[in-house]
Amino acid sequence: MEPKKFTAVFFKDKYFWTLDIDKSISEIYLNKLAESTTVDNNLVSTLTLRSFIPFLSIQFSVDQTRSWFNRIQRTKGRISSNSYLYCPNCLKTDEIPYMRKEWRIYLFTTCIHCKCLLEDSCPHCKSPIQHFNHNSNQLDKTFDYIRFCAVCKNDLTTVHPRIVETSQLNNQKFIYDLIYQGFDNQFNYSHLFFEGLYQMYCSLLTPQNEGMKKFLDSKFSDAENAFHLKKIIDIPLDKRAILINQCVELTRNWPINLLEFCKENKIKYFELIRRKREYPYWYFSELRKNLFVGNPTKRTENKKI
Ligand SMILES: [Zn+2]
Ligand SMILES: [Zn+2]
Numbered sequence: 001m002e003p004k005k006f007t008a009v010f011f012k013d014k015y016f017w018t019l020d021i022d023k024s025i026s027e028i029y030l031n032k033l034a035e036s037t038t039v040d041n042n043l044v045s046t047l048t049l050r051s052f053i054p055f056l057s058i059q060f061s062v063d064q065t066r067s068w069f070n071r072i073q074r075t076k077g078r079i080s081s082n083s084y085l086y087c088p089n090c091l092k093t094d095e096i097p098y099m100r101k102e103w104r105i106y107l108f109t110t111c112i113h114c115k116c117l118l119e120d121s122c123p124h125c126k127s128p129i130q131h132f133n134h135n136s137n138q139l140d141k142t143f144d145y146i147r148f149c150a151v152c153k154n155d156l157t158t159v160h161p162r163i164v165e166t167s168q169l170n171n172q173k174f175i176y177d178l179i180y181q182g183f184d185n186q187f188n189y190s191h192l193f194f195e196g197l198y199q200m201y202c203s204l205l206t207p208q209n210e211g212m213k214k215f216l217d218s219k220f221s222d223a224e225n226a227f228h229l230k231k232i233i234d235i236p237l238d239k240r241a242i243l244i245n246q247c248v249e250l251t252r253n254w255p256i257n258l259l260e261f262c263k264e265n266k267i268k269y270f271e272l273i274r275r276k277r278e279y280p281y282w283y284f285s286e287l288r289k290n291l292f293v294g295n296p297t298k299r300t301e302n303k304k305i
Pocket of ligand 1: 088
């Protein structure tokens with residue numbers, strides 16, 4: 001049965017696909033799904049993104065705007081961004097092709113198994129990936145339709161995989177381990193690490209950050225279009241991959257890499273902690289300590305304290 005038809009009949013909810021259902025599925029829907037498929041409740045739950053939520057941030061459940069998850073469908077009935085990602089090599093070699101949970105996380109831009117960049121659109125017609133729009137002509141018993149574009153019906157796996165550099169691969173592996181283990185030796189709980197990383201990423205990319213603007217302009221020829229007027233979630237995949245890699249690099253050798261990066265690009269430390277947010281201690285304490293090192297002004301110091 002077509003995904004849309006199935007959910008309409010089964011859940012009697014025409015707005016089902018306007019939500020990121022794998023992230024925000026209700027208990028009622030979860031139970032209904034488990035019951036009808038005779039699969040254990042807990043197992044169905046682990047197939048959703050729920051298991052990642054406490055590892056990514058303690059605040060995701062209450063604040064949707066700071067989610068590390070890509071949003072499948074941003075507005076009712078319309079896909080406004082390319083946010084469902086896939087690895088062409090994985091889908092090609094899967095006995096039964098399926099979408100991995102981690103591909104739904106904003107931080108994942110790379111397949112750590114195939115060492116290539118994920119893809120976020122059909123290589124033939126450039127449409128966003130939208131499996132829930134497949135129609136019955138394509139759905140067969142093998143579930144192979146996951147390999148095909150719902151719009152032009154072409155094979156998504158024919159695109160040549162874009163192999164990534166070793167540092168990017170290692171940083172993605174680091175994130176992968178954190179997501180699945182929930183902790184590491186330096187930052188303790190993973191959500192504390194991701195919270196700091198999120199703040200750093202957002203602060204560096206705020207339109208007011210002149211130092212970072214210059215850095216982006218020097219690195220990307222189309223930075224003006226790609227970053228300065230965009231929401232974080234809309235940053236194109238290839239650039240996002242580079243920036244997330246950069247931010248994880250900045251957490252290495254903590255806090256030396258970050259402080260040096262700021263000095264090199266004339267980014268003031270207070271730029272990184274001025275978002276009126278609660279910051280994790282590992283992140284805030286080092287920036288706070290270094291805030292007035294260099295060439296501070298008295299006025300700024302008083303204001304910040
Ligand atoms: Zn892969
Ligand atoms: Zn297509």
